[in-house]
Amino acid sequence: MKLILLGAPGAGKGTQAKRLEEAYGIVQLSTGDMLRAEVASGSEIGQELKSVMEAGNLVTDELIISMIASRVEQGDCKKGYILDGFPRTTAQAKALDAMLEEKGQKLDEVIEMKVDEDVLIGRITGRYTCAKCGQGYHDEFQKPLKEGVCDKCGGIEFARRADDNEETVRSRLVSYREQTAPIASHYDAKGMLKSVDGMADIDVVTEQLKEILG
Numbered sequence: 001m002k003l004i005l006l007g008a009p010g011a012g013k014g015t016q017a018k019r020l021e022e023a024y025g026i027v028q029l030s031t032g033d034m035l036r037a038e039v040a041s042g043s044e045i046g047q048e049l050k051s052v053m054e055a056g057n058l059v060t061d062e063l064i065i066s067m068i069a070s071r072v073e074q075g076d077c078k079k080g081y082i083l084d085g086f087p088r089t090t091a092q093a094k095a096l097d098a099m100l101e102e103k104g105q106k107l108d109e110v111i112e113m114k115v116d117e118d119v120l121i122g123r124i125t126g127r128y129t130c131a132k133c134g135q136g137y138h139d140e141f142q143k144p145l146k147e148g149v150c151d152k153c154g155g156i157e158f159a160r161r162a163d164d165n166e167e168t169v170r171s172r173l174v175s176y177r178e179q180t181a182p183i184a185s186h187y188d189a190k191g192m193l194k195s196v197d198g199m200a201d202i203d204v205v206t207e208q209l210k211e212i213l214g
Contacts, residue, residue, distance in 0.1 A: 001026055001080035001213065002105060004087070006184055007113030008176045009169070010124035011198045012205060015136075016113070017082045019206050024213070026080035029071060031064060038067050045070060065095050069103070080108075089179050093186045110187040111212060113198030113205070117173055124169045131157040 001024055005013045017028040038046040039053070045067055052059055064086065072081060087093040100106055126139035132155030137144060145151050150158075163172075187193040196208035 001109075002083075002100075002107050003080070003109040003111060003213070004083045004107060004187075005111055005113060006180070007198055008115055008117065008120060009172045010120050010127075011113040011115045012123075012202065013084060013113060015202060016205060016209060017084050020082060020209060020213070023210065024080065026082060027076050028082045028084055029068070029077075029086075031068075031083075031085040034067055034071055035059065035064075038070075043070075061089075061092050061095055064092070065099050068096070069099050072103070072105070087183055090182050090186050093183050107192065109194060109212060110184075110192045111209060112184050112193060112195040114195050115198040119199060120173070121166055121169050124164050125166055127164060128158050128160045130155045131159045 005017060007013050014028075014030075020026065021028050035049060035053075039050045040046070045063065049059060049063060049067070052063065068083075068086065071077065083096075087096050123138070123141070126141070127136060128138070129136050130150035130153060133150060133153040135150055135152040136142070137158070149156055163169075184193055194212050196205055196212070198205060200208070
């Protein structure tokens with residue numbers, strides 16, 4: 001099972017990807033995590049990525065595709081994977097299609113998590129994580145059982161992303177609409193696009209996704 005979850009920043013893709021990982025035994029492939037792991041590995045691609053990033057340049061689509069091509073060959077991807085954070089543009093989607101075709105693979109599903117942007121801003125600006133273990137929380141929707149104490153590890157220090165403020169979030173949403181949203185049209189034209197109500201309760205969204213995936 002190979003799929004892409006599409007949706008604006010804060011739509012809940014990461015949360016749902018983790019649930020699908022557990023339910024289907026597939027792997028969430030986050031481009032950010034992959035970049036860090038590849039650089040840390042010291043591989044040929046990793047060294048090239050490191051030099052690009054240290055120079056302050058953007059990583060090219062070709063490099064990212066090479067990295068993903070290498071990653072999907074690893075043993076933990078045999079049952080399938082969820083691409084998270086890629087593709088971000090139609091050009092990347094087309095490059096991904098070509099790479100998978102070369103490998104004799106294809107995507108099984110492309111699912112868009114549809115959300116209301118104004119509500120989404122409240123979701124994003126209210127989120128924070130445990131500084132010790134990374135467990136996620138929210139001012140309104142997901143508070144620790146005991147105030148100020150992480151449910152998972154007992155940590156008492158929490159952090160918020162510096163870019164989780166309204167001005168930055170609105171800017172990110174504009175970028176998403178302009179660059180990433182057209183990807184939906186690309187896959188829709190291929191008859192692959194499905195959607196779920198990303199504004200529903202977390203458990204309901206999970207069930208919608210499972211209905212699609214079977």
